[in-house]
Amino acid sequence: MNLFDVYPRYKINIVKSEGIFLWDDQNRKYLDLYGGHGVISIGHAHPAYLLAIQKQIEKIGFYSNSVEMPIQQDLATKLGEQSGYNDYNLFLCNSGAEANENALKLASFHNGKKKIIAFKNSFHGRTAAAVHVTDDQKLSAPLNKEQFEVEFLELNQSEALIKALNDPNIAAVIFEGIQGVGGLDMPSEEYLQLLAKLCKEKNIVLIADEIQSGYGRSGHFFAHQSAGIKADIISIAKGMGNGFPIGGLLINPEIESKHGMLGTTFGGNHLACAAAISVLNTLQNEDLIQHAKKIGQQLSDELSKLPKIKKLKGKGLMLGIEFDFPAKSIREELLFDYGIFTGSSANANLLRILPPLTIQFDDLKPFLFALNEILTK
Numbered sequence: 001m002n003l004f005d006v007y008p009r010y011k012i013n014i015v016k017s018e019g020i021f022l023w024d025d026q027n028r029k030y031l032d033l034y035g036g037h038g039v040i041s042i043g044h045a046h047p048a049y050l051l052a053i054q055k056q057i058e059k060i061g062f063y064s065n066s067v068e069m070p071i072q073q074d075l076a077t078k079l080g081e082q083s084g085y086n087d088y089n090l091f092l093c094n095s096g097a098e099a100n101e102n103a104l105k106l107a108s109f110h111n112g113k114k115k116i117i118a119f120k121n122s123f124h125g126r127t128a129a130a131v132h133v134t135d136d137q138k139l140s141a142p143l144n145k146e147q148f149e150v151e152f153l154e155l156n157q158s159e160a161l162i163k164a165l166n167d168p169n170i171a172a173v174i175f176e177g178i179q180g181v182g183g184l185d186m187p188s189e190e191y192l193q194l195l196a197k198l199c200k201e202k203n204i205v206l207i208a209d210e211i212q213s214g215y216g217r218s219g220h221f222f223a224h225q226s227a228g229i230k231a232d233i234i235s236i237a238k239g240m241g242n243g244f245p246i247g248g249l250l251i252n253p254e255i256e257s258k259h260g261m262l263g264t265t266f267g268g269n270h271l272a273c274a275a276a277i278s279v280l281n282t283l284q285n286e287d288l289i290q291h292a293k294k295i296g297q298q299l300s301d302e303l304s305k306l307p308k309i310k311k312l313k314g315k316g317l318m319l320g321i322e323f324d325f326p327a328k329s330i331r332e333e334l335l336f337d338y339g340i341f342t343g344s345s346a347n348a349n350l351l352r353i354l355p356p357l358t359i360q361f362d363d364l365k366p367f368l369f370a371l372n373e374i375l376t377k
């Protein structure tokens, strides 16, 4: 059997990792400024993470949600404390798309409505509801196209938002703390404040998709928190498990649960929870959120001295470097000539930078040197 060929892949076989570095089967070392789509939060093969997973699997790796699992409560308590969403409830699943799928369903269960407001350039995943609120028609199969009504708004256009939210049929608004796949645009603080206020007034569920921008990457636990607002549902995945598949929803206590309303076989299994708890412990023990803010600022300051960069986007260690021309050849030179992984986005002119949050400023110097050399050639 061959693999179903849906991924364009680099001809590189990664066989080893540690911290911010990767090694291929030729023993070539790479600097990882992409974390496999922004997944690696506390660094590859972090010793605390390895130990937590190893100790857990020696006891029990998996049992289903048909029994009590105190480890899920431990995770919920820690996540509540660290995120500032102490009074919210946690639902656990396995991936980002699944988190958003459940977020949208839950909003509709809650207020009985079914129209969704999403944003231009959004990406929320590839399952039925998640792909329908994703602003990329290519990702939708014919069966995805005739679902619930969705209206895509331009980010940061207050008048259009006010007008759109006058519709009484809206179940939820879904936004990314910082747009990832779409190219690092983000809602302004004033816009988020207006959005949160209008949603509250109109009984519309506000869903913050923090799957890529959450877990400290922006310099706040969640990117939307820089605006001082609270969402009703926050979807999480990626950095939550540092590579172990896990996702979840933080849910406003006003949204009532009912047995059977949401569910999954694997979601919140013992091993996934152990991995996620060790991520939270490490974020705290190593003060990684403050660190992400500081290093992100230092990196932005240095990048702003380089030539040919049109715009720097994003925050903390979720950055986009935009040029007036396609960034593909720069990304490939960085990878093949300098051994540095960076990412792409829907915006072909943008390099996406999503390193592990443990990265130090000195580790970024080879990247700054390489980028300068490529741009001044």
Ligand SMILES: Cc1ncc(COP(=O)(O)O)c(C=O)c1O
Pocket: 037, 095, 096, 097, 098, 100, 123, 124, 125, 126, 176, 180, 181, 209, 210, 211, 212, 213, 237, 238
């Ligand atoms: C903001 C956002 N939401 C949802 C998803 C989907 O997550 P997953 O690939 O785990 O289904 C992604 C993945 O890139 C994402 O960046």
